[in-house]
Amino acid sequence: xxxxxxRRAALRKRGSAGSGAGSNGVSxxxxxxxxxxxxxxxxxxxxxxxxxxxxxFDGSGSLQMAASDIARMTHEPASGAPLGLLIExxxxxxxxNNTMLGAVIGSPGTLPSNWSGVTSLNGLDREIxxxxxANGITYIDIRYSGTTTGSFVGAVLLNFESSTQVPxxxxxxxxxxxxxxxxxxxxANISAMAISTFGTSSGGxxxxxxxxxxxxxxxxxRISATHILGxxxxxxxxxxxEITIPTGVTVDFTLRIGLPQIEQADMATSSIPTSGxxxxxxxxxxxxxxxxxxxxDGSAYAAKTTYSDSTNASTSLSVxxxxxxxxxxxxxxxxxxxxxLAPAVQYHPNSQSAALDGSSRVLSCPDIRGxxxxxxxxxxxxxxxxxxxxxxxxxxxxxxxxxxxxxxANGLNALSARGVTVMGVWRKHNHKAQTTNFxxxxxxxxTDDGSNTNYxxxxxxxxxxxxxxxxxxxxxxxxxxxxxxxxxxxxxGCQLHLAGVAxxxxxxxxxxxxxxxxxxxCAQSGVSSANCTGGVIGGVPQTGxxxxxxxxxxxxxxxxxWKGELxxxxxxxxxxxxxxxxxxxxxAQQLVLDGDSITDGISTALAVSxxxxxxxxxxxxxxxxxxxxxxxRVINLGTSGAQSSDILAERDTANSAYSMLLPxxxxxxxxxxxxxxxxxAESQGKKNSQMLYADIVALINTPSVGLLQRGWSxxxxxxxxxxxxxxxxxxxxxxxxxxxxxxxxxTLIADTVNHAPNPIFLSDCQAGAGQTYDGLLNVLHLYDxxxxxxxxxxxxxxxxxxxxxxxxxDQTHLRVAGIGLMVNGGDTPQHGYASLL
Numbered sequence: 001x002x003x004x005x006x007r008r009a010a011l012r013k014r015g016s017a018g019s020g021a022g023s024n025g026v027s028x029x030x031x032x033x034x035x036x037x038x039x040x041x042x043x044x045x046x047x048x049x050x051x052x053x054x055x056x057f058d059g060s061g062s063l064q065m066a067a068s069d070i071a072r073m074t075h076e077p078a079s080g081a082p083l084g085l086l087i088e089x090x091x092x093x094x095x096x097n098n099t100m101l102g103a104v105i106g107s108p109g110t111l112p113s114n115w116s117g118v119t120s121l122n123g124l125d126r127e128i129x130x131x132x133x134a135n136g137i138t139y140i141d142i143r144y145s146g147t148t149t150g151s152f153v154g155a156v157l158l159n160f161e162s163s164t165q166v167p168x169x170x171x172x173x174x175x176x177x178x179x180x181x182x183x184x185x186x187x188a189n190i191s192a193m194a195i196s197t198f199g200t201s202s203g204g205x206x207x208x209x210x211x212x213x214x215x216x217x218x219x220x221x222r223i224s225a226t227h228i229l230g231x232x233x234x235x236x237x238x239x240x241x242e243i244t245i246p247t248g249v250t251v252d253f254t255l256r257i258g259l260p261q262i263e264q265a266d267m268a269t270s271s272i273p274t275s276g277x278x279x280x281x282x283x284x285x286x287x288x289x290x291x292x293x294x295x296x297d298g299s300a301y302a303a304k305t306t307y308s309d310s311t312n313a314s315t316s317l318s319v320x321x322x323x324x325x326x327x328x329x330x331x332x333x334x335x336x337x338x339x340x341l342a343p344a345v346q347y348h349p350n351s352q353s354a355a356l357d358g359s360s361r362v363l364s365c366p367d368i369r370g371x372x373x374x375x376x377x378x379x380x381x382x383x384x385x386x387x388x389x390x391x392x393x394x395x396x397x398x399x400x401x402x403x404x405x406x407x408x409a410n411g412l413n414a415l416s417a418r419g420v421t422v423m424g425v426w427r428k429h430n431h432k433a434q435t436t437n438f439x440x441x442x443x444x445x446x447t448d449d450g451s452n453t454n455y456x457x458x459x460x461x462x463x464x465x466x467x468x469x470x471x472x473x474x475x476x477x478x479x480x481x482x483x484x485x486x487x488x489x490x491x492x493g494c495q496l497h498l499a500g501v502a503x504x505x506x507x508x509x510x511x512x513x514x515x516x517x518x519x520x521x522c523a524q525s526g527v528s529s530a531n532c533t534g535g536v537i538g539g540v541p542q543t544g545x546x547x548x549x550x551x552x553x554x555x556x557x558x559x560x561x562w563k564g565e566l567x568x569x570x571x572x573x574x575x576x577x578x579x580x581x582x583x584x585x586x587x588a589q590q591l592v593l594d595g596d597s598i599t600d601g602i603s604t605a606l607a608v609s610x611x612x613x614x615x616x617x618x619x620x621x622x623x624x625x626x627x628x629x630x631x632x633r634v635i636n637l638g639t640s641g642a643q644s645s646d647i648l649a650e651r652d653t654a655n656s657a658y659s660m661l662l663p664x665x666x667x668x669x670x671x672x673x674x675x676x677x678x679x680x681a682e683s684q685g686k687k688n689s690q691m692l693y694a695d696i697v698a699l700i701n702t703p704s705v706g707l708l709q710r711g712w713s714x715x716x717x718x719x720x721x722x723x724x725x726x727x728x729x730x731x732x733x734x735x736x737x738x739x740x741x742x743x744x745x746x747t748l749i750a751d752t753v754n755h756a757p758n759p760i761f762l763s764d765c766q767a768g769a770g771q772t773y774d775g776l777l778n779v780l781h782l783y784d785x786x787x788x789x790x791x792x793x794x795x796x797x798x799x800x801x802x803x804x805x806x807x808x809x810d811q812t813h814l815r816v817a818g819i820g821l822m823v824n825g826g827d828t829p830q831h832g833y834a835s836l837l
Contacts, residue, residue, distance in 0.1 A: 042071050042085065045290035051282035055136075055271050056086055063136030063259075063271065068282070072270075074333050077135065077220070083333035086270065087326070090283035093261045093272035094166040095239060099138040100131045101275055112140060113276075114165070117158040117241075122150035124245070126157075129184070129254060135220060137179050138273065139258035144243075144251065145185070151247040154194070154211070158241040160260045163204035168237035168264070170199075170229050176239035177224035177261045177268035182216040184254030191244040197227040197262065199234035207231040211242055216255060224268040237262060286326045343560035345372050345412050347537075349388060350396040350557070360388045362398055362406065372411035374537070379407075379449075379545035386538065386556070389613075392624025398556045399613050400538040401429075405549035408442065408535030414563065415441050415532040417476065417525050421562040422461045423500035423514065423574050425582050427621070428492040429553035429612040430600060431471040431657065432637045432650075435464040436492075436552050438499065439559065442534030442541045454541040457527035461501045463492050468653030470660050471635075473513045475501045476525040480513040481655050483520035488660040489587070490520050494617035494634040496557065498578050502571035512568060514575045516584055519568075535561070553612045557582065588631035590662050591837060592712075593617050594647050594673035597813060598720065599638025604808040606815055614816045616833055619823045627823065627834040633662075643679045644695040652705055659710065666713035666776050672836055674717035674782070677812060680741040686729040689744035693761075696749065700777065701765040708765065708773040715836055717780045718746045720793035720822070723800075723811035739796045750779040755831070780831065787826040792818075 042048070048071040056072035058064050059080045066072045072086040095114075102113035109128025111117055119126050123146045130141035144157065160176075168174060176197040194211035201207055210227030229237070239262040245251060259271045272279050318324065346368040354365035354374075362376040362385035376385020384405055386398040398406075422439045440459035446452040458476035465471045466479070473480040473490045480490035490513055492499050500514040503525050510524040537559060539549030558578065566574075578584075593599055593616055601615025612618075617636035620627045628634070635657055639646065651658045661669045679685035679692045687695070700707050700714055707714050724737040735741050746752055749761045757779045762768040767777035783794045792798050792806050799811040806818030814822070825832025 041073060045288060046071075047287050047289075048072075048087070048284055049287065050284040052280060054086075054088070054281050054284075055273070057136075061135055065273075085286075086333045087284045087286055088269055088281070089327070090281060091263045091265055091269045091272065092278055092280045093263055093274050094237070094278045095160050095260055095262055096165070096274055096277050098160070098259050098261060099273055099275045100140045103128060103131050103140050105130065111158075114162060115158065115160055116162075117156070121155075122152065122247075123148045124152070124251070134256075134258070137220065137258035137271070139179070139256050141183055141254055141256050143184060143254040145253075147250045148245055148247050152243055152245040154242050154244055156196075156240050157243050158257075160239040160241075161262065163198075163200045163206075163238050164202070164236050166237045166239075166262060168199065168229055168234060170232050170234050172237075172264055173226060173228045173266045174237040175224055175226040175263055175265050175268050177222060178241075179220050179222050179256075179258035179271075180214065180216050181220050181256040182218055182253060183256045185252040187215065187253060189245060189249035189251050190253065191246060192242075193244075194242045195223050195225045196240045196242050197225050198238040198240055199227070199229045199231055200236045200238050201233055202235040204236070206238075207234050209240075220256075220258070222268065226265075226267060237264075283327065287323060288326070289323045343369065344563045345369055345408065345535075346558075346560040347374060347556075348558045349398050354388060354398075356388055357383055361385045361404075362388055365406075367409075367411075372409040372534070375407045375409065377407075378547070384547075384549070389555075392622045395557070395623070397427075400549070400552050400554050400556065401612060402551070402553070403549045404552065405539035405547050406537040407547065408537065410442075410446065410534045412535055412561065413446075413531075413533040415535075415561075416530045416563075417441065417457070417460065417527040417532065418503055418505045418530070419563065419565045420460060421500065421502040421566050421571055421574065422559070423498065423562075423578055424461070424559040425496065425498050425557040425578060425584070426492060427494055427496055427555040427557075427618065428463060428471070429494065429555075429615060429618055429636070430638070431491070431493075431635050432465055432600075432639045434471065434551050434553065435462060436471075436554055437462045437536070437538060437540050437549070438554070439561065440536045440540050441529070441532035442536050442547075444529035444532055446533040449545055452533075452545070454543050454545075455527075455529060455532055456541075457525075457529075459536075459540055460503060460525075461499065463499070468650045469655040470657040472655075473499055473501070473515065473520075475503055475511040475513065475522070476527045478511055478522050478525060480515075480520040480522060482522045483513075486518060486520040487655065488662060489518040490515050491633070491635060491657070491660060493590075493621070494615075494636055495621035495628075495632060496582065496584060496623055497633075498575060498582070498584060500571075500575060502566050502568075504565040508565045509568060512571055514571070516579055516586060517572075517575055518587075519572070519575075555613065585631040587633045587662065589629065589664065589668040589837070590633040590635065590670070591617075591620070591628065592635045592637060592657055592669075592671045593833075594637040594642075594671065595675045595717070596638060596642040596678050597640035598677065599636065599674055600640050601636075601638070601819060602640055602813060604810060604813045606802065606808045614819055616819060616823060619820055620833060628837050632837060641678060641684075642675065643685050644675050644692065644699060645685075647673060647675060648695070648699050651699065651707065651710075658707065658712070661711050666711055669712050670715065670836060671707055671712045672715040672717055672780065672833070674719055676719050676742065676745060677722055677738075680727070680738045680745070682725065682727045682729060682738070686727070687741075688727075688730045688732045688735055689741045689748060690732065691730060692741070692745050693748040697761075697764045701767075701773075708767065708776055713776045713778075715778045715780050716749055717833075718750055718752075718783055720782050720814075721795050721799040724796045739799075743795075746783060750781060752781070752784070755781045755784065780833065780836065782822055782831060785821060785826050785828050785831045787821065789827065792821060792826070 056074040057077045061077040100112045104110035107127040108119035127143040194213045196211035199208040212225035214223045355363040365374040378384045386400040437459040438461040441455040444455045481487040502512040506524045513520045539547040617634040621634045679687045724739045767773040
């Protein structure tokens with residue numbers, strides 16, 4: 001039997017994680033229904049509906065055909081290990097002949113019907129040397145040999161279809177795939193091979209392509225290339241095989257190619273054999289009956305599936321008369337499945353219609369579960385609710401700024417501080433000197449509005465900075481950082497993320513915190529209240545039925561609360577479902593922004609909007625934007641009034657953000673700070689440019705504790721312009737006002753003409769050519785950002801130009817448009833914050 005190579009690691013689910021735009025994020029306590037490791041066939045009461053045949057691999061690694069409505073229990077073809085149940089969406093293989101009909105052995109021989117390709121070109125000759133079936137895969141063996149008299153650069157050796165056969169259009173996603181093996185000769189002198197998806201015109205001319213390079217081995221390997229067609233004139237999709245060979249070299253290799261396929265899909269699905277015309281595979285639906293003993297009828301459930309590539313996804317479903325149905329959404333076999341119960345209360349701004357006032361402040365919103373509605377009116381009157389807004393993907397969310405909060409009605413009761421799970425999808429605006437209260441019970445005891453005890457001891461879920469530490473998640477008084485191994489993961493960022501906690505007694509596991517799919521296990525809550533009533537989102541309760549929401553700055557996309565103690569597996573499933581529903585990527589790198597109020601983003605005379613929600617970090621990570629790579633955590637440490645000494649003090653504080661590095665080294669940990677405006681001010685730091693420079697060098701380069709020594713890649717952001725306010729202390733020649741100090745400081749850290757770091761600065765920081773930290777220190781030249789050819793941040797005249805809409809009247813702070821210009825760089829994007837990653 002012909003052998004298989006290692007299964008492609010790129011296999012992933014299709015349709016398992018939507019944008020969240022229409023998702024309710026239904027998550028649940030789970031019941032295990034199925035495990036491939038212990039079940040070789042479908043459990044009793046399970047059935048598959050599929051209108052067509054479909055392929056799968058049996059335990060011997062041979063491709064088999066399952067009849068309609070027969071479940072496919074597939075296997076790893078190389079090892080024969082069971083992979084589980086394959087449930088796929090519908091697809092069509094548009095290659096009319098992938099079973100090699102019409103192929104004739106010979107030199108050059110005849111390719112299968114509808115295929116085309118090189119017979120002899122530039123010294124390279126083709127020979128059809130065989131065809132047959134191996135491991136259930138129909139194949140053809142093609143030899144190419146000769147000494148090249150001209151180069152082949154992305155040359156098409158094979159087209160698996162006519163260039164005008166497969167109708168397609170711009171915006172569609174197509175995937176070409178095939179099984180390939182090297183069965184003769186060698187790859188000597190071959191520069192590259194690729195399987196490709198082309199877009200062609202109505203006449204068949206090539207307009208665009210996307211290839212996936214590969215190196216064939218002696219074992220079967222399935223390769224694929226996915227392309228989103230982008231040319232407005234594209235009328236067809238074309239599957240092809242390309243090669244690159246230099247001129248004047250001798251080559252001789254034989255490829256075995258099996259079951260090529262092109263389908264309108266975002267990845268390759270199971271093979272669909274064809275013999276003269278395109279063939280469709282029907283969508284599969286799994287029906288699960290006999291659930292009534294475990295799961296009451298209802299629509300508030302989620303099926304959690306675990307796939308053979310160890311990933312997970314959640315699908316919403318309804319149970320009626322003990323029966324549930326799940327549609328196929330995966331190309332990866334299901335190894336386990338569970339079904340879960342709904343939360344006690346759930347709020348999801350995008351799918352709900354909250355009552356708003358004339359300023360889009362939330363006055364009230366029902367509970368999706370029908371138990372406890374929200375109120376944005378304070379006890380005794382007055383609007384305190386957040387502002388409903390829409391993000392860059394068109395999704396509604398609630399923005400909490402300052403003293404804004406929502407009250408959860410008393411229908412939420414019998415809540416235990418050590419028996420509750422809170423999960424939410426958020427964006428946190430700032431990360432320094434703030435306590436953000438995501439959710440707290442309202443009353444620890446309640447009889448009526450005149451006889452009650454307000455809950456105290458710390459919110460069930462909050463984030464706070466303690467003594468200069470990073471802004472960690474907390475459950476009441478317990479920090480997620482007490483799980484030292486996972487502390488660096490437990491920091492909420494400006495980017496969209498899941499944050500939550502499953503609070504239990506010590507006997508049942510204590511508190512388990514969640515940041516996306518990472519978890520930290522900590523001690524039980526210090527609050528023992530066991531019969532709480534109501535709740536507060538964005539604040540903490542006060543006596544007299546009130547609440548305090550000081551300094552709560554965050555965006556809320558979804559919040560759900562479960563009553564009772566959930567075990568780790570149950571709470572994990574909730575996190576998995578929410579992360580999947582919102583398509584939240586795993587954190588792969590981080591950007592830490594630091595500085596003063598310019599970085600913080602504060603409301604000033606002309607900046608009357610909620611500026612914190614539009615600070616640099618929030619604009620960089622706005623959903624729908626592409627400023628940063630996917631999976632970037634953004635931490636904004638900017639603080640009004642801060643000087644360089646404040647950043648240095650924070651750097652050296654235990655558990656500070658600067659000690660919370662992610663794996664991967666400096667390339668995954670980027671610190672960028674714009675500091676100095678307060679340092680040079682006569683009313684504050686009174687420092688001249690040289691004094692500021694010395695502080696910055698010490699911040700970056702100090703034995704053991706400097707930012708470079710700690711493992712960061714550092715970008716110093718050269719300051720934007722300010723007012724020409726006179727200075728009288730520590731005055732240097734040519735520095736009689738604070739703008740002159742800023743300009744001289746710029747020249748100390750940067751070559752302001754060539755826009756490069758000053759070599760002396762690099763050397764002083766041990767980051768010059770050949771030094772220890774070479775390549776890890778950069779300068780961002782905000783001052784030379786232009787719009788229409790004019791600078792906007794360079795000189796005092798720019799700071800005075802309020803008419804442009806960028807600066808505030810204080811000649812220091814920026815309005816939202818000005819912050820946005822710092823991010824995007826205007827006409828000079830290389831100078832904007834978005835160029836950092």
